[in-house]
Amino acid sequence: MCKLRTDQSLTAREHHLSSAQMFAMCTGPNCNFYESLRLKNEVFPIMRSDDISKAAMGDVLICSYAESLLRKHRRPQIKNVISNKMRELGRLLLTLREASGCQILLDTLKPEMFDHFVAATKIISGYNEETQSFKASSLALHMGTTLKQICDMATKLLIKKTKLLPYEDSEKCLKEIKRLKNLFENHWSSKISSLALKNLNENKYEKPKLMPLTTDIMKFNNYVSRQAREARDKLMGTTHPKANFRLLSECILALTLLLNRKRIGEVQFLKVENYIDVSMQNVQEEFLQALSESEKILTKSFKRVVTLGKGSKPIPLLFSTTIQELINVLLAKRNVYISQKNPYLFANPNTTDKYLSGYHTIKKLAENSEVSNTTLFTSTRLRKQIATVLQVLNITESEFEQFARFMGHTKKTHATYYRLSQDVYETAKISKMLLTINSGKTQKYQGKTLEDIEISDAIETDSDTETEEKDAGEESSKSSRLPSKEIILEENYTDASDDSAARPSRVHPKALHSNAYKAVCRDPAATAGSRLHGSDCQDRNATLRALFPARPTENPLLR
Known part of the structure; x- marks a missing residue:
């Protein structure tokens, strides 16, 4: 697809090409097999019409593997992931065809083809022999897992003695697949995975760890809030109502994402029924008595909505009073611009069952707000920013665990992947620790934290040592001029x-x-x-x- 195209959705011509390609694939001798697949109605229509998709859709083993992945998930958004996975295997199959002449993936599942799999993976992931680096390190890293899963799927089909795969001796094929999988398990890491993982870690290290600045976040928040109020006022009038409805939806989506710092999918996939039907839980009196007066006011001001997040886990979302008022206006005008079949709260007015793209919404609003760096305004970087700034607060272990649960991950994930070490913070804290240890006065600070140790105490050792050395030099020089030692x-x-x-x-x-x-x-x-x-x-x-x-x-x- 053209990189210069602003609208990345498929055009009408591309839809026709995809439909024609799907028709050609599904009307062959295996038409009954394709009719039984969910792929035909959910994944094939969104795949690009080219040789890669044609090779992937025409291979029974690849389609069986993709169908098994699709049946593991309920959410419709998984179809994009399945499409990408099929295209990865399609590129691999085309490369193996040029190298070995095998037309289907089953014919390549032999131990003698192991080196061909290694070479083909290096080609599709852009391996450079001189620098020993990959252009797509993540693709090379997870390809080994994908190939082992392909071996398992082929074993399943051969054990069931399916007629969809052309083979002469099933027992011989099973032994060859088993031996090839053994090579993948024991030798793939030395050929591909280890180098790809090192390359991936080096790229992360060399890439600067930038996060949106607090001033830019405040500027972005003020701009979006102002745009939301203007769109609300115009929506209540008669000036371009449909455009104002979309702008108001985008602003509410951005404000909700900025307040909760959730993953984009957890906000943009929120349904109307989940927002309206808030089940009241039985709250224990002990918890209410433990709250301060200001905290009790916050519990009444914020609305808590639970939705499904990553891994089908329940994820809470908080809505302030201001956002609730904007959503009430959005719901009041919803029937005019949104189809009743669309279940999403942040629905796309131009479609019948689609939602607004949170990524493109944040990007567009960040550009309009004129922040210093628009590329930093992503949900992942916003999550990392709040996790990093949280280090300044002296929160307890239980509070830290509760915050990590609210963010939708564990404490280990929060500390490992989201919390970044700031240079200034790390230099100040770690240097204080090193000076304290090198001073030889560790016993003096026994039982104290780094916050309790004064920086002057830690630096005192170095300054005293320099003074003593200087005085000792002066004394030795003056003692040679004195008439007596006393x-x-x-x-x-x-x-x-x-x-x-x-x-x-x-x-x-x-x-x-x-x-x-x-x-x-x-x-x-x-x-x-x-x-x-x-x-x-x-x-x-x-x-x-x-x-x-x-x-x-x-x-x-x-x-």
Whole structure:
């Protein structure tokens, strides 16, 4: 399909081509087989008309495999996934035809074809021998699982002895398929999967982890809210009602997605009956008493709706009072513009059973709101943004688990895939931890969290170490210029009864350079030499002993 086309839906001509291709495939000798498939009515009509689709639809094994996938799911949206899976196998089959000459996929399920499967997978996934990288790493990664499932489906058909597959000896075919599957299980990882996984992880690492900024989210929210109010006012009047109805639906869809940070499918597939029929649950009084007054007000202001999410799990959606008022206007005008057969709340006015595309809606509104980077406004990035910002809040383990359940995944998934480490946050927290450990004062902070440790305490060690090294260098240089290793302050020894006065006081050389020592020894007689005499000397010596306690007789510089 042309990349420049803004509307990616099939045109009328393409619908005719798809119908003609489906008719040609389903009117052959296996017409009864195709008539029994759900694929004929659900998947084949949406497949593109080309050689890839023709090869996939014409292979019985591929169609049987796709039919088994389709029957596992109830939601109609799975048909797009099935179509993509069939086209992947169709591309693989066309490549195997060129390499081996086999026309159907069953003929390739032999052990000697293992290397052909490896080469064909590298071709369709865009493998580069020089850089040892894939253009489509995910395709190469899951192709091994798909081929093992194809082997299981072929085994099932051969055991049932179906007449749809051409084979001569079923037992021989079963042994060959079993051996080929063994090769896939034991050697596919060394050939394809390991390299594809490394390539995928490297691409994620090299790709910058960008998220929408909070200022852009606020700007987007204000713009969409303003557009919703204008569309509501115009819808109540007579100015372009249908266009305003669609704009109001798109704005409500965007506001709901922005508030709940859900997956796009969980919002755009919401049905009217699920929104209207809100079952009232029996709430325990203990829970209401545990809430604060503001929290009790919020429970009355927000409407909680449960819908089906990923994996058919119940997913809650919250609707504020403002959004509820907009939806009430939407429902009041719904019968005028939307078919009664359309069950979706955010229905497409131009169709009978379709819904609005949440991806294209968010993209269009983001471009119109003139945010700094429109490519960042996707449901996945919005979910990652709220999961990352949540790290700043000091929430408990139970609150974290409850929030993860509201988002529709487990705590492990939330922490592994959605929470991203911010550079500033990581640098600040981890550097504090490293400084604390390297300071050798871990016992001092025993039982404390990183929030309790002051950053000045952690940096203190480095600054003190530098000061001590600098002082030690100055002391060693000054000690070489001193006339003696100790400075002895002589007192008046005439009074032999005073033992404390009879002992000389030793002052560490570092004290000579302190401001306290210079303040005491301002007398010219004190600065004339290192020995002080007279009655004034006794007063100064007493002051010095109070400022600088006596050191051991051993000089610390000579240890």
